[in-house]
Structure formats: C-alpha cells, structure tokens
Amino acid sequence: MAYDVDDLLHVAHLLADAAGAAIRPYFRQEGLGTENKDAVGYDPVTRADRAAERAMRSILAARRPDDGIVGEEFGTHLGSTDITWALDPIDGTRGFVAGTPTWGVLIAASTNDGPVLGVIDQPYIGERFSGAGQYAVCQGPYGTQNLKTRDTKSISDAILFTTFPEVGTVQDKAGFDAVAADVKLVRYGMDCYAYALLASGQIDLVIEAGLKAYDIQAPIGLIEAAGGIVTDWSGGSAKGGGRAVAAANPDIHALALARLAPFE
Secondary structure, rough: OOHHHHHHHHHHHHHHHHHHHHHHHOOOOOOOOOOEOOOOOOOOOOOHHHHHHHHHHHHHHHHHHOOOEEEEOOEEEEOOOOOOOEEEEEHHHHHHHHHOOOEEEEEEEOOEEEEEEHHHHOOOEEEEEEEEEEEEEEEOOEEEEEEOOOOOHHHHHHHEEEEOOOOOOOOHHHHHHHHHHOEEEEEEEOOHHHHHHHHOOOOOEEEEEEEEEHHHHHHHHHHHHHEEEEEEEOOOOOOOOEEEEEEOOOOHHHHHHHOOEEEE
C-alpha cells in the first residue's frame, strides 16, 4: 500500500505540536507525579509522558485511524495499513525529571522495511529536527536550516556521544569503551539530543544499547535523511531496538563497527 510522505510529515508535526503543548507546563515544575517503572533500577514516568502520548494518539485516531502505533506508555495498536507510528513522548525522562533540556519527543513513521520519517522535537528549547527521504531540516531559533552529517574520516577526529556511562551490560560497556578509547571527545547523558546533533553535523557517533523500537526509529529516519547511517553493532537493522551505532558517514561507521566486532 502506497503512502504519502508529505501527509505523514504533516501529521508528524501535528503530533509534535500536541506533545509539546502537553509537556511544557510540567517541565521544571512541581507536580510531575513521577513513578518508577523499574523494580531494580530507576526508570521514571511522569504525568507529562502520559499526557503527551495521549495527545498524540488522539490525533492519530482522528487523522490516521488505520495506522499502527507502538508507544512507550500505552503499548501497541495493530493497524491495517503499511504504516506504524513509533511514539516516545519524552525520550530522556530521567533528564526531564532532573531539569536538563536533553530530552525530546520522538516520532517515527515506519513500514516493514524501517522508518520512512523521523522527528526529534525539543519543545522547551524550540528546536524541531525532521527527516524523510532527502528532506532533513531543523526549525528553531535560527529559522529553518538544512541538515547534513559530518564527513569525518578518522576515528581520532571523531566526537562520540551516549546517554549513559554504563551502556547496557558489562559486554556492552566494554564495546563502547573500545570505541571511546580512540576518539577525540566523548560526552555522556545526552538522551535523544545526541542523535539530533549527529544529524546536524555537530558530532560523529552515538553508541547505545538496551534500546526499544520507539527509542531508535525516529533517530534512524532523521539521521538517514541527513546522510548518516544507523545500524546495530553488527551492521544489521536497528529498527527493533537493542544495540545501536549511529554514524555520520560510512567511513566512521565502518571504523566504529570494527572496534565493536569483538564484543558481538
């Protein structure tokens, strides 16, 4: 079944607008209603997460009721079209709770082959990164700017970001460290904003593990549209989550995979 990417982008922007409106009244305010979803560690969810996902689902129910949905807070809705939306209302809820602006709204539309568009929206800063096909832009304080990934060729010149210092398992951490040892600069705790920076040509690599589909599908759609690559650690599809390496170009991607290979 064919799809209209322009319509998908229009709906994605409606979703981002609605999510941002639902989230902004809560950020850096009291009354978040934070709950911990993890019996062992700390995986928070707030009223803002739930309000934003409800707002997005309401729009999809009205505008594209036959599409599927995979959302962090309210699960999976099976659709009858080729399109499934992956929604993470606040990617980086830990950062949101702590007041850092590295969190964002993740929106992707995917077929069975993978994401066909991705949006990373930071409604507090007012930056929206959108990508589909050959279209990749950031709308923000400097107006609308085209996005293009960097052409860094040497691992020693690369800038590497990740969300957590501890990346998944001990084996995952060892793989990350093998790449981190050879790059120019490493920064931690960046949540989805790291992927937006990669698409913007600011950094070269993002390496993570333990992801869900709704964590990575929007970054895939955005980064591929900006000229980058996102795969799992063996070079296969990352659309289902798990381990992911996002790279600005094929050269730096290959260098990262070579260092990750012993930890597969």
